[in-house]
Amino acid sequence: MYFLSKELYFPPASEASFEGILAVGGDLSTERLLLAYRNGIFPWFEIDEPILWWCPPQRMVVNPSGYKIAKSLRNILNRKIFEVxxxxxxxxxxxxCQSIKRNGQNGTWITDSMIEAYLKLHEMGVAKSVEVWQDNELVGGLYGVDLGTIFCGESMFSKVPNASKVAFVSLIQQLKEANYHLLDCQVHNDHLEKLGAFEISRANYLKILKASL
Incomplete structure (x- = not known):
C-alpha cells in the first residue's frame, strides 16, 4: 500500500492489496480525481478515515449494448409514473445520496469534502447526474464520472420504490444510444447484481479502459 504525498501520482493498479486498496492519502483535487478515474482508481473511505484509493480485483460493470431491461421494470417505465x-x-x-438511510450502514462515505470535489467536477462537465421526479419532487437519482465512453457510477438514492432503478436503466439507455463501452459500478452488491450488473477482472477492466481512452 502506498502513502501519497502532494505529488500527482498513483502506483500501478497491480500493486493494490488483496481487498483492492491501492493508496492512502493525497487529496481530492480535480486533477488527482481525473488521474485516478483514468487509471481505474476511485476514492472510497469513511468520515473518520484518511482518503483511501481503490482498484478492486473484481469490477462490477454493465455492458450497455447488451443490456436487457427486466419485464417488470419495463412495465414501470411504460406507465410513466416518473419523469427522468x-x-x-x-x-x-x-x-x-449522502443523507439517505441505507440498510446495514451506520453512516456515509460521501463526506462534505467529497461533495465539494464532485461539484467541481460537475462544473467541468465531467461529473453528471440522473434525476427521477414524481409530482415535481426529486425522488431518486444517481451520479458519476463520465470518461467519454465509460461512465463510472458513484452512488444512487431512492425515496420511493423503484426510483433508483429507473435512474439506473435510464442512464444505461442513454449510454447505449451514445455507444458507451461500459457502465462501471465499481464493487459488487446484491442490488446491482439483480439489476443486471456482473463482475469482470481488474485486468480486463483496465484493458477496456485503456482502449476506451
Missing part, C-alpha cells in the same frame, strides 16, 4: 432528467440538479442528487 439528466444533469438538471446535480447538487441535490449528491446531497440525497
Amino acid at each position: 432528467t439528466f444533469n438538471q440538479n446535480f447538487s441535490k442528487v449528491i446531497q440525497h
